């Protein structure tokens with residue numbers, strides 16, 4: 010019943026009922042559109058060179074993904090006269106799954122609409138949860154230690170990555186239905202955020218380079234980390250716009266295997282500002298407050314509190330299930346003429362053409378269970394040097 014309300018409110022009748030159907034059967038429902046089966050000639054966009062020089066790095070950031078092997082915690086805890094709804098632990102998928110997770114958390118509120126709601130946390134999850142609660146008719150206040158651009162969410166890569174370090178393969182079956190709801194709902198919501206002033210969300214073109222043939226069948230295997238499910242392949246293949254492997258005569262890169270695909274990208278500066286604006290326009294207030302332990306929830310005037318503290322929940326609730334997964338990124342000076350990104354995972358390098366700077370992700374072995382938030386400048390310099398090599402060998 011609760012799930013039905015969540016899905017119908019968030020998705021509208023048609024899709025909601027098919028998702029409810031899918032939840033019952035636990036099989037993915039195919040919403041495939043009647044795509045043309047005609048193969049059109051592959052078009053590659055013109056590839057403006059990326060100025061991959063270390064002296065164009067304008068910022069370097071580190072943050073920790075709040076990963077839980079069993080998936081995010083979205084559940085109710087009753088504490089005295091307070092109803093605590095937890096919504097944290099979204100690993101490397103927090104931006105991508107945010108709207109679905111927000112809708113799920115909001116559906117857990119049993120109070121009438123006159124009851125004021127407190128949301129603790131002002132990152133990707135807190136902001137979307139607060140807006141979702143406002144849309145459901147609640148009066149919402151956000152309480153947080155930091156707000157954008159100083160939350161961990163602000164340091165993310167900013168791409169649609171809904172199954173990135175979200176659950177381990179061991180727990181994948183139990184979490185699959187919930188993941189699918191969240192991913193589908195979020196995906197639909199992101200399409201409504203295209204074409205807005207400031208371009209908070211857009212589609213871009215990616216090229217994935219590889220030294221050996223792509224393996225579409227297994228889960229994601231990252232050295233030093235547990236195996237993860239490839240949910241997107243298994244459960245969302247009807248949503249994924251089609252990827253195409255470049256034939257040799259169309260391949261401008263030095264690797265033998267290159268895959269071209271469209272990717273949803275979040276321009277995090279503009280997108281965070283958009284969310285803040287929507288929240289404020291909906292009558293929301295943000296209050297600076299730092300909580301030091303679970304007892305601090307008792308101090309709130311509100312009786313309904315949604316806990317969206319991300320990695321902060323580890324210390325706040327002594328939640329040892331949260332495993333930090335470190336990630337370092339840097340931004341190269343913006344180049345609006347660059348309209349594509351690259352992923353070369355064999356060399357731990359990727360770049361995304363964000364409007365607020367070309368986002369270069371390094372990625373290193375030893376990131377898993379690594380809480381260190383210190384910046385290693387050489388890591389980013391190396392990633393940019395790797396990018397420079399790709400540029401030097403790229404045929405234009």
Ligand SMILES: Cc1cc2nc3c(=O)[nH]c(=O)nc-3n(C[C@H](O)[C@H](O)[C@H](O)COP(=O)(O)OP(=O)(O)OC[C@H]3O[C@@H](n4cnc5c(N)ncnc54)[C@H](O)[C@@H]3O)c2cc1C
Pocket residue numbers: 071072073074075097098099100101102103104105106129130131132133134135152153154155156160161162163164165166167168169170171298299300301317318319320321322325334335336337338
């Ligand atoms: C390098 C990197 C790249 C990533 N790339 C992507 C990507 O491309 N796509 C994607 O979907 N996801 C990505 N992620 C994951 C994503 O960034 C996280 O899942 C997401 O930021 C989690 O959001 P959150 O709102 O839960 O946490 P946070 O952004 O950490 O927000 C937590 C909020 O709670 C507040 N808070 C915490 N503790 C307390 C306390 N004790 N008292 C008061 N307030 C408190 C904080 O101040 C903050 O406001 C990436 C993560 C990393 C590290």
